[in-house]
Amino acid sequence: MTPKARIALSAVILVALGAGAGFATGRASSRRGLLASRDAAGPAVAEFRGWSLPAAMVAKELSTQPARVKEALRSPAARKTYVEGVTRTALFAREAERRGLQLDPDFLRRYEEELAKTFIERELEAAQRQGAPTDEEVHRWFEENAAALGxxxxxxxxxxxxxxxxxxxxxxxxxxxxxxxxxxxxxxxxxxxxxxxxxxxxxxxxxxxxxxxxxxxxxxxxxxxxxxxxxxxxxxxxxxxxxxxxxxxxxxxxxxxxxxxxxxxAAYAPAFEDVKDAIRSRLAAERRAKAYEALVQRVYREAGVRFDEKAIAELKIE
The missing domain is CATH 3.10.50.40 (Chitinase A; domain 3)
Structure with a gap:
């Protein structure tokens, strides 16, 4: 195998490992874990214990890859390496579920944190895109803060x-x-x-x-x-x-x-074109922070969150 081919194959392997964590799905014989909720039907390119990796899903995922990866995947050997990577991740994950590792406290903590991040992103994403700073708002901020920028x-x-x-x-x-x-x-x-x-x-x-x-x-x-x-x-x-x-x-x-x-x-005063992107990012970040705080307060209120200050103060750290 030429050095160029080895580099291309390495890229494919890395993509396969990432995709394996991202979309490995299929028909599962067990409905015990969360992964079973990701099952899908159709002609498969790989199977184990009743689980299958639908060809249509692989094709869809590969269609989103960069051109260099697509070029490397023209080789049947490279495509097999990709499928093996996805299948290996799926196999390990389901084996972990079969052993009950999804209930491991450390894993549950990471799962809780990632799920919270996903919730926040989904709740804020649409509103943030709709409320992105306009050119007029960016220019007005620049004019109002020109002295501080210089x-x-x-x-x-x-x-x-x-x-x-x-x-x-x-x-x-x-x-x-x-x-x-x-x-x-x-x-x-x-x-x-x-x-x-x-x-x-x-x-x-x-x-x-x-x-x-x-x-x-x-x-x-x-x-x-x-x-x-x-x-x-x-x-x-x-x-x-x-x-x-x-x-x-x-x-x-x-x-x-x-x-x-x-x-x-000498005194320095930046031109609008030099700082407009930074201003837009700043305004977007400020809006997101306000939206996040409003989201926290709303969810707290709806959930009836209360904190016991006395109990918190009495926590013992060993």
Whole structure:
């Protein structure tokens, strides 16, 4: 068998195993288990213990397979492998039922979970398809949330802080003079990419920023204002070119700062075409979540579900 043929045959086997779990049916001699409810009549391609695999059902299932699988199944040997896989799954499943394994607690738990999933899908599927977000709804959501989808302008700065806090006028004046000396030193060595970091390490009174050479992460104007004060945010965004040392000491309520602009990021606003699919998926997910919650509440109400909080609290976990 050529390598190409082996690959094709492997694909057939995988399909057969999946289909065996998905539709193996036929006439069963026993009516003990759930699988008996899936029996069907007609000329068979395989049989055991009165069970049969109708040829019509195999043909129907194969007609839904991808073209490459159909091509591989042109070989009689491949078709036999497929039928063997379906039959083997059916045989094992019915043998398990014959031994009562459908009553195994672990299996019943998995069966319960899968049955619940199927119930939810069936109950919600039709309504969700009928209520899919329209183009108009998607576009309206985009217009209403355009600001949140975009990103405002951001700046990355480094600072040397001379903190004054609640100091009196004389102490604040001393801090200003120290900051002015620091600014003069930063301006003298503005072309040296390492100088500002060295100044921050040796003089900055903001210990957290000192550990990073005074450098802060990218932040919006609002974020900088909240962290260090609106005066500093205004100065940072007034500088336009990366590497610029702001040519004045910036005074805030916390103290005095020497500021260097390290980089800028322009504001970003996505085009509708770039995000419409994501918006549609989000709206669909939100609707499904609401529909699911409504389904839960309805079924709870109809079933009279009650929870014993005291009994739940007293559960003992070994």
């Amino acid at each position: 990103r405002p302008e951001r700046a990355r700065i480094a600072t040397v802080a001379y903190l004054a806090g609640d100091a009196d006028a004389a102490a604040r004046a001393d801090k200003r003079r120290a900051a002015e000396r620091g600014l003069a030193a930063a301006l003298r060595r503005a072309a040296d990419p390492y100088a500002f970091g060295g100044l921050a390490r040796t003089e900055s009174e903001d210990l957290q920023a000192r550990a990073t050479n005074g450098e802060l992460p990218f932040a919006t104007r609002e974020e900088l204002a909240q962290r260090l004060g609106p005066e500093l945010a205004e100065a940072a965004f007034a500088a336009r070119e990366a590497g610029t040392v702001v040519p004045r000491v910036v005074e805030t309520q916390r103290g005095f700062y020497v500021v260097k602009l390290l980089g800028r990021e």
